[in-house]
Amino acid sequence: xxxxxxxxxxxxxxxxxxxxxxxxxxxxxxxxxxxxxxxxxxxxxxxxxxxxxxxxxxxxxxxxxxxxxxxxxxxxxxxxxxxxxxxxxxxxxxxxxxxxxxxxxxxxxxxxxxxxxxxxxxxxxxxxxxxxxxxxxxxxxxxxxxxxxxxxxxxxxxxxxxxxxxxxxxxxxxxxxxxxxxxxxxxxxxxxxxxxxxxxxxxxxxxxxxxxxxxxxxxxxxxxxxxxxxxxxxxxxxxxxxxxxxxxx
Numbered sequence: 397x398x399x400x401x402x403x404x405x406x407x408x409x410x411x412x413x414x415x416x417x418x419x420x421x422x423x424x425x426x427x428x429x430x431x432x433x434x435x436x437x438x439x440x441x442x443x444x445x446x447x448x449x450x451x452x453x454x455x456x457x458x459x460x461x462x463x464x465x466x467x468x469x470x471x472x473x474x475x476x477x478x479x480x481x482x483x484x485x486x487x488x489x490x491x492x493x494x495x496x497x498x499x500x501x502x503x504x505x506x507x508x509x510x511x512x513x514x515x516x517x518x519x520x521x522x523x524x525x526x527x528x529x530x531x532x533x534x535x536x537x538x539x540x541x542x543x544x545x546x547x548x549x550x551x552x553x554x555x556x557x558x559x560x561x562x563x564x565x566x567x568x569x570x571x572x573x574x575x576x577x578x579x580x581x582x583x584x585x586x587x588x589x590x591x592x593x594x595x596x597x598x599x600x601x602x603x604x605x606x607x608x609x610x611x612x613x614x615x616x617x618x619x620x621x622x623x624x625x626x627x628x629x630x631x632x633x634x635x636x637x638x639x640x641x642x643x644x645x
Contacts, residue, residue: 409432433460435474547605580633584612589614605640616639
């Protein structure tokens, strides 16, 4: 009996897919049979390498240069995905920025950029992608356990942006549920990436706050995303699924 990958015939767009968690999501969904487009803004070499590795493995991938802070870039990325692969079934909103500073020193530029990329881009991409989605469509946002717990100073704006995703996810689930499209939010805890390496003094302080005293891997987050993208998760919507080693326990 021939094994058919669970996402065979599906098309995916990953916002922010060239490195870290995003790259792991691209690889995982491509392995499951999806054609995967993904955006990058500065890591062009990594993006091209990722595209080449997926294609070399027999998959379909397309790297698209797009700044998630710019509305037209996001809308163009959605259209380029549709043009390249003939449709759009799954959107993963992974682009994100992290600015940490004391309240007195936190710049309004950093505040605005955090909201533009962590929240506004999710709305724009979801609005644009939903116009192409049919029944069975999926929107998956990458939030943070910091939406529920911010145990150190300087992270208020980041925490706020990820809390906003919880409300946006619930609202979009209501908007799109009648069309058979699910919308969910994955909330990672500390994950070993370029943005938050596991071998720093800051990482050591976080380990003391966790039930499982280790950082997560990008692949573990990608596995949760793959579940939500797949056929078994059709009854899950409006949910925030936390994968954080007990950081919030």
